[in-house]
Amino acid sequence: MSITSSESGWLRRHASAYRAFAALDFKSSVQYRWPTLLGMLALLTEPVVYLVVWTTVADGNGGTIGGLTAGQVSAYYVVWTLVRNLTAGYAPMVWEIRFRDGTLADLLMRPIHPVHADIAGGYGFNLIRAVIALPQTVLMVVLFQPDLSPSLPLVAVFVVSNVLTYLLRAILFCAVGAIGFWTTRVDAASRVYLAFELLLSGRLVPIGFFPAWLATTAAWLPFRYTFGFPIEVLTTTMSTSDLCTGLARQIAWVVVSSVALSVVWRFAVRRFDAVGV
Amino acid sequence: MAMRRSLTHGLSVWAALWRVRGLHELHYRANLALNLFQVLIDLTIGVVTILLVFGNVDALNGWTEPELLVVLGTYTILDSVIRAVVLPNMYALVQDVQDGAFDNVLAMPADEQLVVTTRELSVWDLTGVLIGGAVAAFGARDVAGVSPAHVAGYAVLVVTAFCIVYGFFVAVASLTFRLVDLRDLLFRLFQAASYSGRWPLGIYPNWLRVTLTAIVPIGLAVTIPSSALVGRMTPTQLVLSLVVTAVVLIWSRWVFRRAIRSYSGASA
Numbered sequence: 001m002s003i004t005s006s007e008s009g010w011l012r013r014h015a016s017a018y019r020a021f022a023a024l025d026f027k028s029s030v031q032y033r034w035p036t037l038l039g040m041l042a043l044l045t046e047p048v049v050y051l052v053v054w055t056t057v058a059d060g061n062g063g064t065i066g067g068l069t070a071g072q073v074s075a076y077y078v079v080w081t082l083v084r085n086l087t088a089g090y091a092p093m094v095w096e097i098r099f100r101d102g103t104l105a106d107l108l109m110r111p112i113h114p115v116h117a118d119i120a121g122g123y124g125f126n127l128i129r130a131v132i133a134l135p136q137t138v139l140m141v142v143l144f145q146p147d148l149s150p151s152l153p154l155v156a157v158f159v160v161s162n163v164l165t166y167l168l169r170a171i172l173f174c175a176v177g178a179i180g181f182w183t184t185r186v187d188a189a190s191r192v193y194l195a196f197e198l199l200l201s202g203r204l205v206p207i208g209f210f211p212a213w214l215a216t217t218a219a220w221l222p223f224r225y226t227f228g229f230p231i232e233v234l235t236t237t238m239s240t241s242d243l244c245t246g247l248a249r250q251i252a253w254v255v256v257s258s259v260a261l262s263v264v265w266r267f268a269v270r271r272f273d274a275v276g277v
Numbered sequence: 278m279a280m281r282r283s284l285t286h287g288l289s290v291w292a293a294l295w296r297v298r299g300l301h302e303l304h305y306r307a308n309l310a311l312n313l314f315q316v317l318i319d320l321t322i323g324v325v326t327i328l329l330v331f332g333n334v335d336a337l338n339g340w341t342e343p344e345l346l347v348v349l350g351t352y353t354i355l356d357s358v359i360r361a362v363v364l365p366n367m368y369a370l371v372q373d374v375q376d377g378a379f380d381n382v383l384a385m386p387a388d389e390q391l392v393v394t395t396r397e398l399s400v401w402d403l404t405g406v407l408i409g410g411a412v413a414a415f416g417a418r419d420v421a422g423v424s425p426a427h428v429a430g431y432a433v434l435v436v437t438a439f440c441i442v443y444g445f446f447v448a449v450a451s452l453t454f455r456l457v458d459l460r461d462l463l464f465r466l467f468q469a470a471s472y473s474g475r476w477p478l479g480i481y482p483n484w485l486r487v488t489l490t491a492i493v494p495i496g497l498a499v500t501i502p503s504s505a506l507v508g509r510m511t512p513t514q515l516v517l518s519l520v521v522t523a524v525v526l527i528w529s530r531w532v533f534r535r536a537i538r539s540y541s542g543a544s545a
Contacts, residue, residue, distance in 0.1 A: 188311030
C-alpha cells in the first residue's frame with residue numbers, strides 16, 4: 001500500500017504544524033523558566049508525600065505492602081516523578097480560559113484540530129521539564145534508595161508506553177475540555193475527571209494496593225493507561241504477555257478516545273458562540 | 278477614628294465585591310452539583326486512602342484512624358476556602374498583571390491588597406466547608422477526651438490556618454510582578470497543598486517536615502487546628518501558632534506592598 005499525494009500532503013502539513021507548535025511552547029517555557037522550575041519543585045511534594053506514607057506503612061507491616069517491599073514502593077514513586085514530568089500536558093482547565101476569553105475562536109480558525117496544538121505544544125513544553133526532571137530523579141534516588149534495576153528492553157517498553165500515556169492523556173483532556181461548548185465553565189467537570197484519574201490511575205497508590213475487585217475494574221478503565229502502566233513496567237515484575245497486553249490496551253484506548261473525541265467534537269463545535277470576543 | 282473609618286470602608290468594599298461575584302456565580306448553578314460531587318469524590322479518595330493505610334497498620338507514626346479523619350476534615354475545609362477565595366483571586370491578579378489590567382486596581386479608591394484578594398469568589402466551592410466540618414466532627418467523636426474547649430480552640434485555629442495559607446499565596450502571587458506568568462506555578466503549589474495537606478506534619482521525618490512547610494505550609498496549617506481538636510497541642514504550641522500566623526500575615530503584606538512598586542503597566 002503506497003501513500004497517495006494527498007495523504008503525503010496531509011502528513012507534511014501536520015508535521016510542519018507540530019514542529020511549529022512544539023517550538024512555540026518550548027520557547028515560551030524557556031521564557032518562563034523560573035516559574036517552570038519552581039513549579040517542578042512544588043510538584044515533587046506529591047510523590048514524596050506518597051512515598052513517605054506508603055514506605056512508613058510498609059515498614060509497620062513487616063516490610064511489605066500489596067506485594068511490594070519498601071524499596072519497591074520507593075522505586076514506584078521515583079519513576080512516578082519521571083512519568084509525571086514527561087506526560088504533563090494542557091489541563092482541561094485551559095479550555096475554560098479559551099472559552100471565557102474567546103481565544104478558542106482563533107484556534108478554530110486554524111486549518112488543524114486544536115488537539116494537535118495541545119499535543120505538540122505540551123511536547124515542546126515538556127522538553128525543558130525533561131531536562132530538569134533528570135537531576136530531580138537523581139536526587140530522589142539518592143534520598144530514598146529505591147530498589148530499581150530495569151533491563152534495557154524494559155526501558156524501551158517504558159519509553160513507548162510513556163509516549164502512549166502522553167497521547168492518551170492529551171486526547172482525554174481535550175475531550176473533557178470540550179464539555180465547555182455546552183457549559184462554558186470546565187473547572188468542576190475537570191476536577192471530577194482528575195479525581196477519578198487520581199484514584200484509578202495508580203497516581204495516588206499503586207493499583208496493586210487495592211482490593212482485587214477494584215484493581216480488576218481499574219485495569220479495564222483508561223485511567224491506568226494514563227499514568228500507572230509505564231511505572232509498573234519499570235518497577236514490577238511483568239511477564240512479556242502482560243507487557244504486550246498492557247501496550248495493546250494503551251493503543252486501543254488511544255484509538256477509542258480519538259474516535260470519541262472526533263464524534264463529540266462534531267456536535268460540540270456547532271454550539272460555539274465565541275464568548276468574550 | 279481614622280482606623281475605624283478605614284476598617285468600615287474596607288468591609289463595605291469587601292461586601293460589595295462579594296455581592297457582585299455572588300450574583301455572577303448564580304448564573305452557573307449547575308456548578309453547585311458538580312462541586313458537591315467533586316468534594317464527595319475527593320472525600321472518598323481521602324477515606325479510601327485512610328482505610329488502605331489502617332488495613333495494614335494500627336497507627337501511622339502515632340496518629341490513629343479517627344485522628345486522621347479529623348485531619349482530612351480540616352484539609353477539606355481549607356481546600357474549599359482556597360478554591361473559593363484564594364486561588365481565583367490569585368489567578369485574576371496574574372492575569373491582570375500580564376495584560377495590564379492591574380492599572381484599574383491601582384485606580385480604585387480602596388486598598389489594593391483588599392481588592393486583589395476579595396474580588397473573586399467561587400461560591401459553590403464553599404460547600405466543602407460544611408462537608409469537611411462534618412468529617413472532622415465524625416472523626417473527633419471517636420477521639421478520647423475531646424472537650425468543648427478543644428472544639429472552640431479548633432474553630433479559632435481553623436481561621437488562623439486559613440490566614441497562614443492566604444498569606445503564603447499572596448506572597449507567592451506577588452512574584453507575578455517580576456516573573457509575569459505564574460499560573461502554572463500557582464496551580465502546582467495548589468496541587469502540592471492538596472497532596473501534603475491530607476496528612477499531619479507529624480508523620481514525616483524532621484528534614485521533610487521543614488522542607489514541605491517551606492514549599493507550601495498547608496501541612497502546618499492543617500496540623501495546627503487538628504492537633505488542637507484531638508488534644509495534641511500544648512499551650513506553648515498554641516501561642517506559637519498565633520505568633521506564626523501574625524508573622525505570615527505581616528510578611529505577606531510587606532511582600533505585596535514591595536512587589537506592586539515594580540509594576541509598570543503592561544497595557545500603558
